[in-house]
Every structure is written in structure tokens, then in C-alpha cells.
Amino acid sequence: MLIAHMADTHLGLRQYGLIWREEDFYNRFNEAIELAVREGVNAIVISGDMFDRAKPPNQALKAVIQALSLPRSKGVPVYAVLGEHDLPKTRDIPPQFIIPGLKVLGTSTTPYLDRLSVDGKEWWIAGISHRPPTKKGLRSLWGKIDEVSEKVGKNSLLMMHQNLTNIFSLEPGIDINKLPKVFKYVAMGHIHKRWYTKEPIPLAYPGSLEIVKADEIEEWRKKGKGFYLVDLSGDLPDIKPVNIDITPQLIIESKYPNHKRDVSLATQKIPKGKKAILHVKVCIPTKVKAQPATEVLEVLKNIDKEGRFYARVSTEPCELKPSSTLAGPHKLGELIREEDVIAGLLSGGKEVNSESIRIAKVIIKLKNEVSEGGRADSIAPLIEQLLTNELFWKERVRLPSLLDVESALAPVEKGESEQPAGIKRKHPESPSSGKEGLEKFIKRDD
Ligand SMILES: [Mn+2]
Numbered sequence: 001m002l003i004a005h006m007a008d009t010h011l012g013l014r015q016y017g018l019i020w021r022e023e024d025f026y027n028r029f030n031e032a033i034e035l036a037v038r039e040g041v042n043a044i045v046i047s048g049d050m051f052d053r054a055k056p057p058n059q060a061l062k063a064v065i066q067a068l069s070l071p072r073s074k075g076v077p078v079y080a081v082l083g084e085h086d087l088p089k090t091r092d093i094p095p096q097f098i099i100p101g102l103k104v105l106g107t108s109t110t111p112y113l114d115r116l117s118v119d120g121k122e123w124w125i126a127g128i129s130h131r132p133p134t135k136k137g138l139r140s141l142w143g144k145i146d147e148v149s150e151k152v153g154k155n156s157l158l159m160m161h162q163n164l165t166n167i168f169s170l171e172p173g174i175d176i177n178k179l180p181k182v183f184k185y186v187a188m189g190h191i192h193k194r195w196y197t198k199e200p201i202p203l204a205y206p207g208s209l210e211i212v213k214a215d216e217i218e219e220w221r222k223k224g225k226g227f228y229l230v231d232l233s234g235d236l237p238d239i240k241p242v243n244i245d246i247t248p249q250l251i252i253e254s255k256y257p258n259h260k261r262d263v264s265l266a267t268q269k270i271p272k273g274k275k276a277i278l279h280v281k282v283c284i285p286t287k288v289k290a291q292p293a294t295e296v297l298e299v300l301k302n303i304d305k306e307g308r309f310y311a312r313v314s315t316e317p318c319e320l321k322p323s324s325t326l327a328g329p330h331k332l333g334e335l336i337r338e339e340d341v342i343a344g345l346l347s348g349g350k351e352v353n354s355e356s357i358r359i360a361k362v363i364i365k366l367k368n369e370v371s372e373g374g375r376a377d378s379i380a381p382l383i384e385q386l387l388t389n390e391l392f393w394k395e396r397v398r399l400p401s402l403l404d405v406e407s408a409l410a411p412v413e414k415g416e417s418e419q420p421a422g423i424k425r426k427h428p429e430s431p432s433s434g435k436e437g438l439e440k441f442i443k444r445d446d
Pocket of ligand 1: 049083084085161189190191
């Protein structure tokens with residue numbers, strides 16, 4: 001019994017608004033399916049976030065129908081569970097439902113289990129589509145896990161699309177130690193980096209097929225991207241990564257005025273005829289007045305006549321040292337604790353002390369309470385605990401001085417030009433600016 005396990009193919013994503021990037025994702029999917037069939041798999045399992053959104057472009061539907069016609073013609077079943085990206089936001093069916101022959105598992109209208117006969121052996125394919133990581137969602141998820149695990153035999157696998165808190169503790173999800181040991185293999189999706197273990201149970205994330213976010217670049221450089229070929233014939237599964245040749249993405253960190261040279265050198269590393277995405281970060285001394293972004297684009301225009309390279313240039317003052325490495329990219333398998341990240345942010349680059357940790361823990365509790373729809377009587381004591389240390393917050397939050405408050409209350413005469421320094425209004429457009437600022441902060445593309 002040989003399967004191909006893939007996930008997070010995010011079809012339909014038009015990264016950075018580039019049509020060729022959208023096509024990249026379709027091509028990678030097609031290549032992965034072709035490779036899997038060529039390897040002679042008995043089934044293909046796609047563990048969620050097959051589409052980037054529940055209403056994908058028609059091109060994405062066409063790409064999937066075309067790619068899956070190959071395993072279909074060879075009699076290779078393709079299973080899918082839904083990820084949060086596939087779930088319709090309004091009353092509708094998920095796009096997977098219109099793909100001919102695709103077996104969608106674990107939704108309110110599709111079975112949680114399927115039987116598959118391979119060389120006379122009976123297999124159970126179980127699948128539970130994504131549940132939101134709320135108390136209620138996770139309760140429903142565990143209920144289903146228990147339910148299906150009681151029905152299956154030894155030759156079985158389980159597909160899910162959830163976070164695993166043992167890898168990534170910042171988001172609620174499932175704990176590998178609590179999963180039943182009955183499944184021969186747990187085929188996960190959601191985490192975009194490749195990861196697998198055989199202890200305490202065999203469980204794997206194949207990662208995304210293409211680089212969906214820039215924080216996947218480092219891992220792709222070291223390990224590649226693709227899917228897993230899993231041989232389930234033995235007692236323990238044999239998990240083999242299969243790499244797919246993807247569009248290279250480079251991170252170029254440069255100090256002004258070396259940025260032009262560095263970008264030029266970096267482009268020479270890209271194989272001829274290949275497209276690439278360059279993430280250029282230029283630090284520029286505060287004294288220097290220059291437009292490194294324009295200069296980088298100018299350099300690229302000259303060396304890249306065919307328009308193979310797409311550059312995203314960001315600049316920052318060289319004097320600005322990153323405040324905390326905790327918020328930065330992390331190593332695969334390395335456990336990041338939410339409280340460390342928040343305490344790091346609270347400490348603003350200085351050493352984290354026990355009080356920052358204490359306050360970080362209260363913030364996390366408060367966040368969890370609020371996200372679970374907590375009541376005022378459970379939230380109020382947490383807010384109180386947050387505010388007990390007045391000095392801690394005074395050092396971090398710029399509170400308006402008494403003079404500021406008085407001036408804000410005093411009527412401002414029109415045409416008044418001379419104001420004492422202390423009462424200058426920093427944001428003449430407020431209060432609306434504050435709200436816009438917040439919205440900008442909240443708006444994310446995922
Ligand atoms: Mn996901």
C-alpha cells in the first residue's frame with residue numbers, strides 16, 4: 001500500500017497579484033499528481049487547503065479537474081478533507097464537491113470513512129475536515145476522532161487539517177499525545193512546513209507545494225518542497241519526501257550602498273530561463289537620503305530584459321536593530337511558546353524578566369477568554385491582574401500628561417498659531433486615524 005500525501009496546495013492564489021504565480025500553483029499541483037501516479041501509488045490523499053479560497057477562480061477548478069483526470073483514468077482514488085481555506089463563508093458547497101471523482105471526507109454531507117481494497121487487503125481511509133480551533137470546534141473534532149477510531153481496523157489512515165500544538169503552540173489545535181494509536185498513519189495538513197514523526201504515532205505534514213508565504217523560504221532552501229510518498233506495507237510507515245521544482249524565492253539582505261551589487265549578484269544564481277521572486281531588504285543609514293527601492297528596480301530593469309524577476313523591496317534604517325529574535329523565523333520542530341513571544345515584544349529588545357512573563361501569561365489568558373466569548377466576570381479579574389503593575393505600563397505606554405489632557409478638553413480657537421509645545425496635537429485627523437490604523441493592522445491577506 002503506497003500513498004501520496006499532499007496538502008496546502010492553495011490553488012487559485014494569485015501571489016503578489018501575479019498571474020504567472022497563480023499558474024505556478026496549478027503547474028506544481030499537476031506535476032505532483034503526475035509524479036505520484038508515475039510512482040504507482042494506490043491512493044492520493046490531499047489534506048486540506050487544496051484551494052486558496054472557497055470561491056476559487058474557474059481556472060483553479062479547471063486545473064484540478066485536468067490534473068485529477070490522470071489518476072481517475074488509472075483507477076487511483078483521490079481523497080480530500082477540507083481546510084479552513086476551502087470552507088464556504090456563506091451557505092454554499094465547497095469547490096471540491098464539483099470535482100469529478102474526488103472523494104471528500106468528513107464534512108456534514110460526506111462520509112468520514114471509506115474502504116479501499118489494495119491487493120486483496122482492506123484499508124480504512126478516515127478523514128475529518130477542518131474544525132475551527134475554538135473550544136466548541138475542538139470538542140467536535142475530538143468527538144469525531146474517537147468515533148472513527150473505534151470503527152477502523154489496523155490497516156487505516158486518518159486525514160485531518162488542524163494545527164498540532166506540539167509543533168506550533170501559538171494556535172490552539174490538537175496534541176499528538178492525545179491521538180488514538182490505532183491509525184497506521186495520520187496525514188495532516190495546515191502547517192506549511194514539512195514535518196513528520198513516528199513517535200508516539202506516525203503523523204506527518206507534507207507542507208505546502210509552493211511557497212505561500214515568505215517565511216517558508218528558509219525551509220524550502222534547506223529541505224525543498226513537495227509531498228510525501230508513504231509506504232504503509234510494513235508495521236511502521238516508510239515516509240519519503242518527494243521534491244517538486246518550484247519557482248525560486250530569494251531573500252537578499254543588503255546594506256546601502258551595496259544593494260545594487262547584491263541584487264545583481266543574487267540574480268546570477270537563478271537558473272537561466274527561470275522566473276524568481278526577490279525579497280530585497282535594504283537597510284539605509286538615517287543620514288543618507290536615497291531611494292534604494294527605485295534603484296533596485298532600475299538595476300533589475302537593466303539585467304532582466306525578459307521580466308523574469310519580480311522584486312519586493314523594503315527599506316529600514318540600519319540603526320534599527322531587530323528587537324527580538326523570537327518574533328522572527330523559527331527552526332522547524334522548534335517549539336515556540338506564545339508567552340515567550342509576547343514577553344519578548346513587551347521587553348522591546350531588552351532582557352525578558354519574570355514580570356514580562358507574568359504579564360504575557362495574563363495577556364494570553366485574556367485573549368483566550370475573549371476569543372471563546374468569555375463573560376465579563378471572567379474577563380474583569382484578568383484585566384485587573386494586567387493593570388496591577390502601574391510602573392510596568394508607564395515605562396511602555398506613553399500616557400498623556402496632565403497638560404495634554406487639559407488642552408485636549410479646552411476649546412481650540414480657529415487660526416491659533418502659537419501653541420505651547422506640550423499641547424501640539426500629533427494627529428490632527430484623529431479620532432478617525434486611530435481606527436484606520438487599527439484596521440490596517442488587522443487586515444491580513446490570509
Ligand atoms: Mn490551513
